[in-house]
Amino acid sequence: MFDLTQSLSNLKGIGPKRKTVLLEHGVSTYYDLLTYFPRRYLDRNFTKDIILKQGDIVTLFGNIVDSYIVHGKKSRLIVGFRTLNNERINLVFFRGVNFFHKLFAIDKKVVVSGKLEYFKGYQILHPEYEFLTDSDDPDDSIHAGRIIPLYPSTEALKEEGLDSKGLRKLIHQVLESGEITENLPSKFIKKRNLLGRNDAFSKIHFPDSMETVQIARKRFSYEELYYFQRLLLYKQRERQKVKRLLWPLPSSNSRINLEKNLPFELTEDQKTAVTTILSKTNTDSPSAFLLQGDVGSGKTITALLVGLHYIDNHIQVVFLAPTEILARQHYQTIYKFLGNMPFLGIELLLGGENKKSRAEKLSRIKTGESNIIIGTHSLLQDDVIFSDLGLVIIDEQHKFGVDQRETIRAKGKNPDLLAMTATPIPRTLCLTLYGDLNLVNIKTKPKGRKPIDTRWYKEDRRTGVYNSIRKYVSSGRQCYIVYPLVEESEKVDLESCTVAYETLRTNVFPDLKIGLLHGKMKSAEKDFVMEKFKSGEIQILVTTTVVEVGVDVPNATILVVEHAERFGISQLHQLRGRVGRSDIESFCILMTGDFISEEGRDRLEALVTSNDGYYLAEKDLAIRGPGELLGVKQSGLPEFKIADLVADRELLEEAKVDAASIPLGDPEEVSELRIRFSEGKFLFAN
Known part of the structure; x- marks a missing residue:
């Protein structure tokens, strides 16, 4: 058993420079290093004694035999690589030509991974690579001949030799220091079929298979979610200590x-x-x-x-x-x-x-x-x-x-x-x-509300959409036409909205009353436009997502969303809620160009087939993840190191049940929870 809170200074190979750069990346203790989890894994079990075939993904061990730059329209570097079976494969680099020319020196031992292609001989374009030293045995190494972890890295870390290989050496050293203390109740480890903590750290950094990675990952995801739920219990208990000063009347x-x-x-x-x-x-x-x-x-x-x-x-x-x-x-x-x-x-x-x-x-x-x-x-x-x-x-x-x-x-x-x-x-x-x-x-809506008829049309149906708008507006209804407005391209988006407004006003609906509303307008202007729309003076309102929430005009029964593929499901559903606010039939028209990504297609089809916000929220979570869904800046989402709120939803339910089954009594745990609450960390050092 050893203390995971001890400083990295105790490790061999950690000098002042390395210590400083690791500290800048939030790594100062053995615990921080062990929870600096791999971003992904590379299967470096060598491809041996097989016939090489175009299109295969291979991992090969061998030596660099030559390298040269081919100049032309676009320069490229060709690195000659020879396998243990004496097969020559060219490693081809189109980017960083001079850097890689120096790096791939003749006679260096290297492990390369990538897709095998054929052009005047076998080649791999921009392979994954890792150099081995003479002391590295390719058949018994933490760096090759196995599934190896790749860690998040930066130029600053690499400059100090702390690329994936350097970090693996340090982590291996920590794991060799002794047994790591268990910090979860044994009954939950057994009940949820979890790996012990010591094994889990070993397997997540040096797995023998990808199945092992998932088993280790499950252990740490549960640990984070369990302690997060304990933290919520702590917050509830602290809140209950605050006494009520003002009492609402039981009857009003x-x-x-x-x-x-x-x-x-x-x-x-x-x-x-x-x-x-x-x-x-x-x-x-x-x-x-x-x-x-x-x-x-x-x-x-x-x-x-x-x-x-x-x-x-x-x-x-x-x-x-x-x-x-x-x-x-x-x-x-x-x-x-x-x-x-x-x-x-x-x-x-x-x-x-x-x-x-x-x-x-x-x-x-x-x-x-x-x-x-x-x-x-x-x-x-x-x-x-x-x-x-x-x-x-x-x-x-x-x-x-x-x-x-x-x-x-x-x-x-x-x-x-x-x-x-x-x-x-x-x-x-x-x-x-x-x-x-x-x-x-x-969950239920007021009586008399009809489901909104949602349709997805591409550009070739625009004339028909405009004819429908004219028909309904001429009969006394009102219409929203919404344009996207996103931070990265706000200026361009706003321009397209105002240009569209002018086109619609002068060319498409010159005989109808059209208004413009967007977030950059002064409050008095916005109020003036909204009042005219509510009173019916404006028949068609061209707007941005400023109308996304809460605006209530029951007579507005048609909503057209331009560039609908640029919106998330939840935002489109919010926009759709601007119509259907009476017992009159309402329509939501999603307009897009001809070419839509698969993800965009999934979103739009979900809107067309369902009016249920709860179903759509689950769909949105599955497609975009929690940070995107809620907006990372304001979401208040905890920063889990390894738990995934989409993939681990069942684990979260289990952790919640387990966390609530044990009373908060241990002063040491309460003290730790208080610290974790202030730091936003849910994996415990010891």
Whole structure:
């Protein structure tokens, strides 16, 4: 048994320079080195005593016999390589010609891997390679004649001899130092058929087969997920230590009055959601919920009904929205429902307001005159001070970072949190990201809503699409035409959107009223355009994804998405939710060019065949992975070293069950969890 937290200085071959460069890459201890996992593996079991065939993937051991540069339109390096069977194979390099010319010196021993091709003799283009020294025995080596690991590397590491070969030597040295202590309960190792920790480290770095790699990987994935779940239990326990200061009323007269006067009937899911949330607010610790509901399922009214139980007890409620358009939408919706109850005090706080107006609003918020405060990131500013904030409602919560969520909560008196999302999050991600939140789902949509007819057309159908738009708009309907806007090409995208607007306005629909809306417009301009669209003055709205979330115009029944292949499934489903908001038949038209990638085809076909946001979220997760799906910048995803939230979803469920079956009692584990929580690491050193 030995201590994995000891410094790398104890290893042979680690001098000051190597120690510094490893430290820059987050590697300072034996543990850091052992968890610097391979990025992939190369099968270097040598191809011996076989007839070489074009197209075969081979791994061969031999010597360099010559090398020369062939000059022409494009220079290339030819390196003569001779196998143990005396076969000559040319190694061909089109890039880094001078570098490789120096590197592949005559008589050097080398292992090469790659695809065998034939052109005036056998050749391999840009092979994988590894040089061996005279002391390296090709039949008994950590570097060749076996499956070898390839590690993430940089120029800085390579300059210090810490390429894959150099790192393998160091890792082999650590593994030879002694037995590594087990850190998982033995009953779970047995129950889940896991490798022991010592074996797992050995097999993941020096496997005897690719099957062994997967068995070792499973062990460490489980370990990360198990300790992450223990961390969530720790967070829940810490949250429960905080005592409630403000109590919502068990019964709310305002809620009873509102429900009586609603112009529609609540769905069973909405009623259940309200009851479920309120039932958990009668404990002496603040509660936290994630309210998931597909587009158009009625989350806002659900959240408002919950909020009235606080407001009737003079407790303030905040609605935090990611965009001004959505904040205004919430304000208008809530005002429409509560306008005949002026004593409730509804406030809209946005950025860019004049000083006098903002100061008046801030005063009303501070004194408690305003009870429902709706706004954007402007609510996070230091000058916003609440009287008695007891419920924070965050819409499209995945668009806010963890720090922003905590900033708004810190302005209250241990407030409850109700995070809402119209992007259904797959169960796997919910367990990971929001394991410390109570999950509440609204799956049914309001009565009378029809499924949206979604169709995918290529450029040759454009004339027909325009004819259909004209037909429906002329009969009194309205239409969105959405263009993509992505960060990398924002300028070009915006240009294409504005150019398309001009073309549509002057050439395609000169007799119809067309408006333009995009995120670069000033707030007043955006509001003006949206009001004209809502009132029906604008018949066709050409826009970017600024309309993705929350905009509610029931008369808009046609949505055309241009360059639909550039959007993810969840974003397309969100956009589709701008139509189908009444009992009128609605259409979503996905327009693309003729050439679509296989992945793009999968996404579009999924949209055409399903209106179920939960199914589509799972599909999106499988295609794009969690980081892409949620947006890496704001997702709050933990940085697992080896666990994969798509591939390991069953393992996550098992780890959750196991982690919850043992109480958090050991002070040493709690201390370690506290450290891991602050560092965001879930593999434990010892």
